[in-house]
Amino acid sequence: MKEKMKKQNKKAQSILPKKAVGRPAKVAIRQLPSGVRGLDAILGGGLPEFSFNIIAGAPGCGKTTMVHQIAFANATPKKPALYFTILGEPAIKMLRYQQQFSFFDEAKLGKAVRFINLSDVALEKDLNAVLEEIIRQVTAANAGIVVVDSFRTLTRKASGDAGAVDVQSFIHRLAQFLTSWEATTFLVGEYAEEEVRDNSLFTMVDGIFWLSQMSERNSVVRKLQIYKMRGQATVPGLHTVRIDQGGLEAFSRTLGLVGSTTKAASRQRLSMGIPELDRMLGGGLLEGDSLLVAGPSGTGKSALATQFIAEGLRHGQPGIMAIFEERPEGYTQRAGTFGLNLKAAVQKGTLEALYLRPLDLSVDETMQAILDAIKRVGAKRLVIDSLVGFEMALAPGFRADFRESLYRMIGVLTGAGITILSTVEVEDNFTSLQFSHYAISFLTDDIIRLRYVEIDGQLRKVMVVIKMRGGNHSKDIREYVITDKGVVVIHPRRTDYEALVTGIPRQTGPRKAQEDEVPPEPKAPH
Amino acid sequence: MRSLAKRLMVEDPPGPKSPDAEITAAFPASDRLRPYLATLMGKGGFRALLLRALALASEDVLWLRAVQVRADGSVEGLEALPTPPDPIELLEGRVVLLAQLLGLLVAFIGPGLTSRLVGETWPHISPADLDFSHEGKNEKTK
Numbered sequence: 001m002k003e004k005m006k007k008q009n010k011k012a013q014s015i016l017p018k019k020a021v022g023r024p025a026k027v028a029i030r031q032l033p034s035g036v037r038g039l040d041a042i043l044g045g046g047l048p049e050f051s052f053n054i055i056a057g058a059p060g061c062g063k064t065t066m067v068h069q070i071a072f073a074n075a076t077p078k079k080p081a082l083y084f085t086i087l088g089e090p091a092i093k094m095l096r097y098q099q100q101f102s103f104f105d106e107a108k109l110g111k112a113v114r115f116i117n118l119s120d121v122a123l124e125k126d127l128n129a130v131l132e133e134i135i136r137q138v139t140a141a142n143a144g145i146v147v148v149d150s151f152r153t154l155t156r157k158a159s160g161d162a163g164a165v166d167v168q169s170f171i172h173r174l175a176q177f178l179t180s181w182e183a184t185t186f187l188v189g190e191y192a193e194e195e196v197r198d199n200s201l202f203t204m205v206d207g208i209f210w211l212s213q214m215s216e217r218n219s220v221v222r223k224l225q226i227y228k229m230r231g232q233a234t235v236p237g238l239h240t241v242r243i244d245q246g247g248l249e250a251f252s253r254t255l256g257l258v259g260s261t262t263k264a265a266s267r268q269r270l271s272m273g274i275p276e277l278d279r280m281l282g283g284g285l286l287e288g289d290s291l292l293v294a295g296p297s298g299t300g301k302s303a304l305a306t307q308f309i310a311e312g313l314r315h316g317q318p319g320i321m322a323i324f325e326e327r328p329e330g331y332t333q334r335a336g337t338f339g340l341n342l343k344a345a346v347q348k349g350t351l352e353a354l355y356l357r358p359l360d361l362s363v364d365e366t367m368q369a370i371l372d373a374i375k376r377v378g379a380k381r382l383v384i385d386s387l388v389g390f391e392m393a394l395a396p397g398f399r400a401d402f403r404e405s406l407y408r409m410i411g412v413l414t415g416a417g418i419t420i421l422s423t424v425e426v427e428d429n430f431t432s433l434q435f436s437h438y439a440i441s442f443l444t445d446d447i448i449r450l451r452y453v454e455i456d457g458q459l460r461k462v463m464v465v466i467k468m469r470g471g472n473h474s475k476d477i478r479e480y481v482i483t484d485k486g487v488v489v490i491h492p493r494r495t496d497y498e499a500l501v502t503g504i505p506r507q508t509g510p511r512k513a514q515e516d517e518v519p520p521e522p523k524a525p526h
Numbered sequence: 527m528r529s530l531a532k533r534l535m536v537e538d539p540p541g542p543k544s545p546d547a548e549i550t551a552a553f554p555a556s557d558r559l560r561p562y563l564a565t566l567m568g569k570g571g572f573r574a575l576l577l578r579a580l581a582l583a584s585e586d587v588l589w590l591r592a593v594q595v596r597a598d599g600s601v602e603g604l605e606a607l608p609t610p611p612d613p614i615e616l617l618e619g620r621v622v623l624l625a626q627l628l629g630l631l632v633a634f635i636g637p638g639l640t641s642r643l644v645g646e647t648w649p650h651i652s653p654a655d656l657d658f659s660h661e662g663k664n665e666k667t668k
Binding site for chain 1: 564566567568569570571575634635636638639642643646
């Protein structure tokens with residue numbers, strides 16, 4: 001008998017195609033677009049089709065807006081989105097407010113997106129009746145997306161031990177029906193974070209979207225966390241969320257920049273637009289480097305950044321200037337006084353000046369704005385002026401993440417061959433040479449330090465290249481001026497002074513004859 | 527708004543077109559909107575809106591003060607009036623009430639969505655006639 005079975009099995013195996021005897025193919029879970037910018041990347045590609053999800057959080061976090069975006073992004077007349085409202089925000093008010101968002105497509109209303117109020121059933125009958133009505137409506141409409149808002153108020157109606165069982169049974173039957181019906185479901189509810197552990201709803205659902213608002217000092221920021229998403233890997237952690245005219249936008253804490261990139265083995269030298277400085281840098285800045293220009297106010301950091309960008313444009317390298325301290329017009333105006341026409345580049349689309357100054361920005365959304373601009377113009381050079389202004393523009397709650405996010409962004413951008421010049425203001429003291437109070441030098445490949453020194457009864461300016469990761473550089477401390485040509489390095493290194501870096505040097509050589517400056521050194525307007 | 531309401535009443539008189547609608551002789555237009563709006567807002571929501579419309583309409587049409595809105599959103603009380611309104615007065619009352627109801631919808635959900643909703647309720651009315659953008663809420667019919 002055994003022998004016979006063995007023979008039969010062998011025969012059967014030989015008949016089967018080779019594929020069938022291997023590991024059976026996994027089910028492919030189709031992913032739906034969320035319609036929320038940035039969310040698909042956080043979700044690991046999109047919303048898993050036929051999943052049963054909850055969008056939870058405190059009032060005012062953006063739950064309703066998020067689910068509207070999902071509904072409008074996926075609803076079609078053949079597979080409509082049914083939006084059940086129950087004892088929550090009245091539908092008429094929902095329509096009133098949600099139509100203000102650009103994603104709200106009036107043409108979809110009634111056919112592709114349908115609102116159904118179940119308050120009467122919920123108030124007059126029980127959960128069974130609500131379930132029956134949902135089943136009736138979903139079956140009749142052949143819904144592809146189902147929203148129940150607010151699920152919390154619906155289940156609150158049932159109380160006590162018996163009520164808890166009713167709720168559990170209701171959720172179970174609802175999930176069973178909607179999944180079998182091939183609908184992707186979103187329950188919307190106001191829940192507190194501590195409820196996740198004790199409420200069986202959170203065990204039963206496939207996905208948990210948690211929205212929250214965090215306040216620190218005077219600013220409030222919205223956050224999103226994907227607590228759970230069965231079947232796919234999501235980006236962990238708290239992601240910033242902003243609600244504007246386009247609806248909800250999510251900013252992945254990894255900025256979508258995953259994986260490391262390595263710099264090309266052979267990189268060209270880029271001119272800073274200041275020949276003497278290029279020589280100090282060993283022939284120019286290495287392509288894909290991150291340069292930090294540190295110095296006190298008025299030493300010409302922005303002027304140097306302007307020349308860096310303008311030189312790139314001259315060589316056909318588009319650029320982005322992320323400005324946090326002055327208006328873009330100030331930049332282009334100053335460039336004009338140096339004989340650099342940045343306005344033309346802006347008009348041509350090879351240069352974009354981002355003026356980012358609101359005081360409640362998140363570091364992720366700011367960096368997203370920079371990344372978007374880089375993509376738009378195909379930038380090869382980026383100026384961040386300044387890191388202090390950048391940090392100040394952030395809501396206080398985000399400042400702790402500043403260095404981490406900056407590190408991530410600089411790493412990926414420079415890896416992609418973009419050369420970055422960041423400025424940072426440091427206060428000069430007259431005992432030592434501080435590079436930056438930020439401890440960000442680990443972020444940068446190269447550092448140029450600008451400082452004031454007292455020489456011959458004048459407050460003059462000197463620069464020195466502190467560090468160049470990719471090659472040798474000049475060790476000279478060089479005096480420079482800001483003229484109608486921008487930053488101009490003058491004089492060879494001084495050998496008649498020592499302790500220049502302290503700002504109060506001592507004269508060691510013979511005193512040279514000095515001519516009075518009449519008129520004083522021309523200065524770029526601010 | 528009243529001229530549009532009148533057009534809706536006169537050009538396409540409401541009939542029992544929706545199986546869900548329980549058409550009453552007194553206020554057929556609001557009854558015709560009822561199933562659509564009750565699906566959207568619940569019976570309670572529709573009743574609340576109609577109560578407001580009735581309160582506003584009663585300022586212009588005095589006999590409307592004697593009618594009430596039932597829990598299901600239908601209107602009653604016309605038969606109890608000591609002097610029933612003549613057909614012209616009846617039409618005016620209906621038009622003013624419908625105009626106020628449409629005015630409230632425009633105020634809450636805007637002209638675009640109101641047009642869509644009314645278009646679904648009165649499918650024979652040309653969409654061009656359903657432009658609520660320029661309708662004045664307090665415009666008189668007389």
